[in-house]
Amino acid sequence: MRERDVILLLAEKMEIGDDCSVIPFKETHLLLTTDMLHQKTDFPEGMNAYTIGWRTAAVSLSDIAAMGGQPLALTVALGAPHFEKKVCEQIRDGIVDCSKKFGVKHFGGDLDRHNELTLVSSALGEAAKPVWRGGARAGDLVAITGELGRSAAALEFFKQQEYKMANELACFTPRIPEGLALAPFATSMMDISDGLARSLYQLAKASQIGFKIDGGQLPFSVEAEEFARTQEELFELCIHTGEDFELLFTLASENLMEARRACEFVVIGQVTESKIQMKLGTELIDIPDRGYEHGKQ
């Protein structure tokens, strides 16, 4: 089975499909999310233990951000073939530095012997008004925080053994303050961990709408532009590669000015009735539904 079919199978008995599980609790909402990372898929040659720790925390904090939440606690299950003191210390410091930066005060976890270095983080958060994937309406604007292609550039730097730059880029910033600032305005929101293209499809499906993206407005990062020799390569790095962990969201146009005062972002297009297309000069092309499939629910 493909991962998306497994998700359908799970969804028959588990209410899943957003960035976090949302638990109504005492006039607010608790958010719970889990992410699995492991050596083979997620830790390229040259990624240091601090970066591994940082990313372990950051991927789950990004899911809390994507619901407009404030993180409260983080647990990590660490499976490793052996436990080297220096590696454990650096992983711990990466986890703790990233988490504390965004207000996490409580930690827990589990240790296990495992053939492959495997880290699973779970974050608990709170959101007074969680932002779901299903609230976008035709006519809304669609926007994005930060820049595209920084994670793809990090991967290129790892390949070229430019490890210092690669590790710096790989320690991405989960958009917690941005998520909190946008929550009052966003009609739908998610992180683009699977890439912008795939995320547009996921948001469109949840909200039963479409998108018309203005290719000229996409915030390509300088790093990605340096690696790309053609427009095709630039799109590959910035739209299909994924792992950028920026926030993709929609908002009513009348709230644009107020939202801009709360948070920096770039409007990249409009919500339409159907189809996911991009305007490139005078052309209107279909964006292919292609990206990372790692099956985040």
Place this chain on the structure above:
Amino acid sequence: MRERDVILLLAEKMEIGDDCSVIPFKETHLLLTTDMLHQKTDFPEGMNAYTIGWRTAAVSLSDIAAMGGQPLALTVALGAPHFEKKVCEQIRDGIVDCSKKFGVKHFGGDLDRHNELTLVSSALGEAAKPVWRGGARAGDLVAITGELGRSAAALEFFKQQEYKMANELACFTPRIPEGLALAPFATSMMDISDGLARSLYQLAKASQIGFKIDGGQLPFSVEAEEFARTQEELFELCIHTGEDFELLFTLASENLMEARRACEFVVIGQVTESKIQMKLGTELIDIPDRGYEHGKQ
């Protein structure tokens, strides 16, 4: 490094050491816990996918029980080399059946390709008055729910390819109602996932006390008694093998009658100033600190 040294290393920057992370929240406490299970260590030949799912949920629910909490939500990260429909369905059903039985209403998770079948569950719970490991006082009684050695017997049944009986025993009951019932009385509590002996040492360390266990009162299970040919073997199965997931707790003797009305349990000894010993007839022996070391925090 040994796992317990890694825990010390983590504890320098993360407040860990109980069955769950405890987060004070709106005049109550949230509980968060994570457990990693994987093929090589946790799923013996013959363990079916439903049992794997059940245990995945149950180990984390047991941690919630051990703090006297009510579970609210569960997430599972599933890593597998490939996703077979039937296996996924059965794992899902095991997770959902176990969770719903104990009041979990919200689910989430992550999927990943992984060389080895790996499941990581995280449970969120609530406890008005969490029960810690550190509250036992000399003079308290020490007690335990259920029976000892059922999980060890399950392992023996798996070895003998008695898979039906083995799977039944392996689908253990996380002691959620018992934990809730005992919370008002227990001065300290934990689950005995690492075995009774190791758990006594952990509780003793956290509370800075000792124990005098009455060997004649230990509730050995019929299943373990059938496998054991000698008293040494019985102790090995029931005290050192672990994974029984019963609740070990202490309480003031004046609360014994009221606690008994709330929940079934067996008093197995007393809290002392120091040393962890067992009375066997007229002998007083030291219980060795030996059991499963899988590093649960």
